[in-house]
Amino acid sequence: MTDFVVRPITDDERRPTFDLLGQALHSPQLSDETWAQIGDSWAAPGKFGAFADDRPIGITSGFATTIAVPGGAVLPAAAVDGVGVRADWTRRGVVTALMSAQLNDLAERGTSLACLHASEAVIYGRFGYGIATSGATVRIDHPARLREGAEAGGAVRLLDTGEARAQLPALYQRIGLHRPGMIARPSLWWPIALNRRLSREGGYRVAVHTGPNGEDDAFAMFKSVDQSTAADPERGVLLEVRDLQGANPEAIAALWRFLLSIDLVATVSSRFRPVDEPLSVLLTDPRRARTTEVEDDLWLRLVDVAGALAARTYGPGEPVVFEVDDRLLPANRGRYRVGPDGAGHTDAGADLRLDADTLAMLYLGEWRASTLAQAGRITVVDPAAPARADTLFATGTRPWCGTYF
Template structure:
């Protein structure tokens, strides 16, 4: 293969690299009309391309945002949102070169964490990303499903026009806030391509907002899928939930109550929901809410291990010393004492040893140290330390991202 160059993308290369990503992900070609609408959400900043004879053959992209970590702090995050290699140039080191350049740039800028949604989960572990938050797909049968009479109630739900949905939901998302570890802030460039095109005048999705005593406190974005066939012409529609966020249990219950009240619907289908969401417990018969799948959601990569470990809180237990190995960002390799008072580098002997991708799995509380040790991802040097690490890293609520990017 001809030698290739890895370098930042220039302004003139935004459209060619966007087209390349689309082809790599098997999307339709981008028309001039579509580019005029989405181009501003594809800035040259924080993009690296691999070029061969001046043409892009690989691309990786990210945008800066913030992520909630256990304890409530919001850390700077590099959200990796566009990775692709031309089909005739895969498995030749292109992706490895891209990821190395991107991670070096994150480290140089002092970004403590990076995250992505993995289209192919086997790819990203070797670059230090670990499966840090899971999500479930749930399907609720209609009209059988009913909320029991002790489910919190109050407030009202109203449907928005497409123009209102584009205008109002970004501010409402910010007001609701990052209520779980793993949730991220949504910068201005996120909304046009990931929200507006679905809910705006040219989109097919519906938006409903819940309002409580203090104003709007939750919303849902959903689409209606027609399931009628020649063999079953009376089949009801399925409401397919794309985005649902609520500031409190009353708002969450109000939105689900609304979804389950829509007429001529046979089911409500929601993907990427928190694994501990209590929807089934809200129903008089929990069997009407079936979990169809549990899948990896957010993949997390500690870029500055010391800063990331010290930023989150830990439960009460004796400290544990972790030996972390990072084969790409060598400065992270070392020993870290983690305890209720925070984390720091240390020269003390390690109790547990793990690679940086496994630290990403442990960090938000989705996986226990016990499970990771049983899976062979954590080397146990002091058996008593496993239970201590379980207690230190566990979280009351399951981590969840809830944002497509």
């Protein structure tokens, strides 16, 4: 017997469902003042609630965006930015019902992809999401400096909070979605993110780079964290960098040069950087930069498998026929031929069989089919097919999301 209902939330239910999500994620309770600043950004469309006796017991929140896929096409996507179930209702199928409602709604609307960042890695595979990008944590210990010629000049300036709010949305848009996996940041994304980071508690400052042509082309947020302890009073300041975005490698290097030039800093660190960012070889001493962790970043879900496969480009070689299983969105079940000339439905026999979550791992080029076959995530019918799929799905640039939501 179902003792709860799942439906889109109404405007009046935004605050109670936001608070419910906050409790599920152990966030501090939001003041009315902060809600007044960010409430409008937590818009009802894209959010589904589970209700028992008209009271919210679960929420999945999402907002409409677009995402870049290999080859440069930009597809409509949903960014799922909050999933939570009230503690006394967990493990009773609430999130399963919410995910199903949300994905079916997205499919009806013609949204190609859904994506999220997972607080736990064991939840979303069963709903067809797979790890589609990774992020690196990098740590640079001083003394460290950039090699000459790593960047093309220009100037860096600091913004105050008001300037950051006014200038960053347009600057991010100008930087563009130049890696597969990058998403557009709709206007409702900014108030919540900036409120959290640029507040007194958040403590972040913003640096912007202007290129030699006079146009702003990169920005970064950074904050100082005192690492000293009673046992180690001389440990010095850690500069925590987040959201470093640039239109080109030279602009990104110029911001790293600036960040490494700030006085009285012992260490510069940043989480969720592109795994292929050439930071160590930008430095005069490459050993000053270390990757201390690589972790899952964007989880992707192909909502419209045929449309998404057709929208990206592929490398050279012989085609491969994939047989896709999809428990939650059965319209996606079937065989797809993927070749250098594109992808579409086929009646030909399968070379490889996989589930929707594994297809999502391949889609942006983050994982090789042969690796996933070795891990037992792909059933191999034609033993030559994994190597062919590796070449077809490979991308020159590693995918990267770079936006937290």
